[in-house]
Amino acid sequence: MSQVLFGIDIGGNSIKFGLFDPDGGLLEKWQIPTDRSDSGAYIIQSAGLSVRAKCEERGIDSRGILGIGVGVPGTARPDGHVIRCVNLGWTEARNAAGEMSLLTGCENVKVGNDANLAALGEQFRGAARGADDVLMLTLGTGIGGGVISGGRLVTGAAFSAGEVGHIHVNDEEALRCNCGATGCLEQYCTVDGFVRVASRLLETFSAESLLRERAKSGAGFTVRDVFDLAKEGDQIADLAVTVGCGYLGRAAATCANILNPEVIVIGGGIAAAGEIILRKMKPDFEKYAFPDCRGARLVLGELGNDAGVIGAARLVM
Amino acid sequence: MSQVLFGIDIGGNSIKFGLFDPDGGLLEKWQIPTDRSDSGAYIIQSAGLSVRAKCEERGIDSRGILGIGVGVPGTARPDGHVIRCVNLGWTEARNAAGEMSLLTGCENVKVGNDANLAALGEQFRGAARGADDVLMLTLGTGIGGGVISGGRLVTGAAFSAGEVGHIHVNDEEALRCNCGATGCLEQYCTVDGFVRVASRLLETFSAESLLRERAKSGAGFTVRDVFDLAKEGDQIADLAVTVGCGYLGRAAATCANILNPEVIVIGGGIAAAGEIILRKMKPDFEKYAFPDCRGARLVLGELGNDAGVIGAARLVM
Numbered sequence: 278m279s280q281v282l283f284g285i286d287i288g289g290n291s292i293k294f295g296l297f298d299p300d301g302g303l304l305e306k307w308q309i310p311t312d313r314s315d316s317g318a319y320i321i322q323s324a325g326l327s328v329r330a331k332c333e334e335r336g337i338d339s340r341g342i343l344g345i346g347v348g349v350p351g352t353a354r355p356d357g358h359v360i361r362c363v364n365l366g367w368t369e370a371r372n373a374a375g376e377m378s379l380l381t382g383c384e385n386v387k388v389g390n391d392a393n394l395a396a397l398g399e400q401f402r403g404a405a406r407g408a409d410d411v412l413m414l415t416l417g418t419g420i421g422g423g424v425i426s427g428g429r430l431v432t433g434a435a436f437s438a439g440e441v442g443h444i445h446v447n448d449e450e451a452l453r454c455n456c457g458a459t460g461c462l463e464q465y466c467t468v469d470g471f472v473r474v475a476s477r478l479l480e481t482f483s484a485e486s487l488l489r490e491r492a493k494s495g496a497g498f499t500v501r502d503v504f505d506l507a508k509e510g511d512q513i514a515d516l517a518v519t520v521g522c523g524y525l526g527r528a529a530a531t532c533a534n535i536l537n538p539e540v541i542v543i544g545g546g547i548a549a550a551g552e553i554i555l556r557k558m559k560p561d562f563e564k565y566a567f568p569d570c571r572g573a574r575l576v577l578g579e580l581g582n583d584a585g586v587i588g589a590a591r592l593v594m
Numbered sequence: 595m596s597q598v599l600f601g602i603d604i605g606g607n608s609i610k611f612g613l614f615d616p617d618g619g620l621l622e623k624w625q626i627p628t629d630r631s632d633s634g635a636y637i638i639q640s641a642g643l644s645v646r647a648k649c650e651e652r653g654i655d656s657r658g659i660l661g662i663g664v665g666v667p668g669t670a671r672p673d674g675h676v677i678r679c680v681n682l683g684w685t686e687a688r689n690a691a692g693e694m695s696l697l698t699g700c701e702n703v704k705v706g707n708d709a710n711l712a713a714l715g716e717q718f719r720g721a722a723r724g725a726d727d728v729l730m731l732t733l734g735t736g737i738g739g740g741v742i743s744g745g746r747l748v749t750g751a752a753f754s755a756g757e758v759g760h761i762h763v764n765d766e767e768a769l770r771c772n773c774g775a776t777g778c779l780e781q782y783c784t785v786d787g788f789v790r791v792a793s794r795l796l797e798t799f800s801a802e803s804l805l806r807e808r809a810k811s812g813a814g815f816t817v818r819d820v821f822d823l824a825k826e827g828d829q830i831a832d833l834a835v836t837v838g839c840g841y842l843g844r845a846a847a848t849c850a851n852i853l854n855p856e857v858i859v860i861g862g863g864i865a866a867a868g869e870i871i872l873r874k875m876k877p878d879f880e881k882y883a884f885p886d887c888r889g890a891r892l893v894l895g896e897l898g899n900d901a902g903v904i905g906a907a908r909l910v911m
Contacts, residue, residue: 410751426748433854434727436887440851445844445882448765456884527762532852534757537750565771569754589866
């Protein structure tokens with residue numbers, strides 16, 4: 278059997294896998310639930326076993342695995358150690374690459390931050406194809422960031438670059454962010470953030486809104502409701518999207534002033550809301566971006582949930 | 595005669611030169627006034643002639659010049675064209691490297707942004723020695739920025755990375771920055787900025803202050819007065835430094851969240867004020883930096899006015 282690459286994207290709920298040809302072409306993808314028992318002790322093992330099972334199914338021996346890239350929702354060192362990954366329940370540093378090598382017999386295992394790898398994926402096969410200077414923002418339960426400069430991933434001195442969710446965007450905020458500060462982008466432009474912004478607007482303004490009816494009825498509403506109703510012209514929902522995406526535009530402008538990217542890619546689950554995000558972030562992006570840095574193209578990710586596994590495969594190519 | 599490198603730092607008022615050995619050791623430095631007549635048409639020529647004169651004086655023929663690095667207060671492309679440099683009066687793009695090559699007979703001429711090169715200089719021989727991830731902020735009439743990531747200069751897609759002076763730091767600002775936006779760091783943390791901050795505080799507060807006496811007498815005051823009096827305990831001057839450096843700390847934190855640098859170097863003319871800048875920027879840096887990115891060392895530049903020529907020489911090593 279021919280030679281292959283694996284890309285693995287480990288999330289809090291599921292582990293996504295991609296099987297790739299040596300040029301990074303996606304041959305097959307699948308996923309398994311993340312086993313979070315015992316502080317996530319079996320996560321790497323279950324991922325490695327899934328790789329082995331796929332190899333047996335396809336008749337690939339360990340010498341046929343050219344590389345395995347692994348994305349984690351935390352901080353990874355170039356030597357393959359994951360030094361911080363509270364989202365998976367890991368309380369101590371783990372040699373994730375070493376464990377994966379033992380399980381699969383493949384020596385070329387690399388580990389990276391999931392948002393960083395999503396950026397790499399979109400640059401390799403998605404919305405940022407051909408660009409050497411890329412900023413990716415992933416909007417979901419939190420905000421991830423990936424920076425590519427001159428074709429290379431920016432990881433930083435402590436491998437913590439791209440913490441764009443903690444850019445300060447609002448001096449008036451009283452509530453604390455998980456990080457301890459107030460007014461972080463992550464307080465507005467996430468699954469919970471948009472709901473909070475909309476709830477506050479319902480308190481402040483008395484305009485009619487389906488969101489208000491849902492809140493009153495006890496059914497509540499989600500970020501998806503906020504975007505769906507905004508598209509239908511619900512005033513409060515529209516304002517909530519304007520506010521949240523306005524902060525996003527401002528934070529993106531700040532990043533652009535520092536990095537001067539060619540493309541800014543918006544990904545993550547919330548990006549499924551579509552072009553409305555770009556339209557709503559653009560005014561504040563243009564307001565706060567320095568003229569020479571304003572040329573960055575604002576685009577939606579093209580790879581959706583596959584960005585992570587594609588970027589992981591790219592990491593070991 | 596042995597082989598040499600030249601580093602040249604072209605500023606609005608003076609052109610600084612450094613003669614270096616092939617390892618980047620500074621042998622001699624000198625400067626000439628910047629000839630701004632005819633929209634700066636003769637600036638490159640006068641710099642090239644000064645290099646030639648030095649070569650004649652030292653008996654160096656053109657084959658002995660291993661490289662010439664040139665810093666400009668504007669935007670430079672890797673091919674040596676300066677595409678934007680209003681500070682020198684240049685209204686059109688210029689092939690600065692090509693002109694310098696013709697004048698000196700040296701083919702290895704590279705051109706870069708002056709703040710970028712200052713960062714390279716401090717990394718090579720100054721306060722950021724040994725660090726691969728560096729942020730440099732130069733405080734003067736404007737604010738320059740230089741970013742080094744993984745040992746390489748971050749230039750950006752349009753060679754405009756590092757515009758840290760236009761990071762938004764104040765929602766309350768009514769006055770417009772030169773760039774057209776409001777609340778840019780450059781409105782507070784520069785030669786004019788600190789004076790403006792102090793003047794506003796004099797209007798708002800009635801505390802006694804030597805700054806007030808100077809303003810009333812018509813003598814006025816400078817950024818240097820603000821820092822000198824702050825060190826002597828003048829309340830208004832102290833508050834002005836707290837405000838201006840607070841914004842600096844906030845902007846540095848934003849950069850740290852995106853880039854995760856090991857060292858943040860404060861340079862430029864205002865850095866001569868010393869440790870007070872670091873002390874005053876630290877609280878807001880720590881408040882707004884994400885925990886994983888808070889480890890960056892805040893330091894003053896060590897090379898002063900030489901950072902630019904040393905970085906320029908480094909560029910061609």
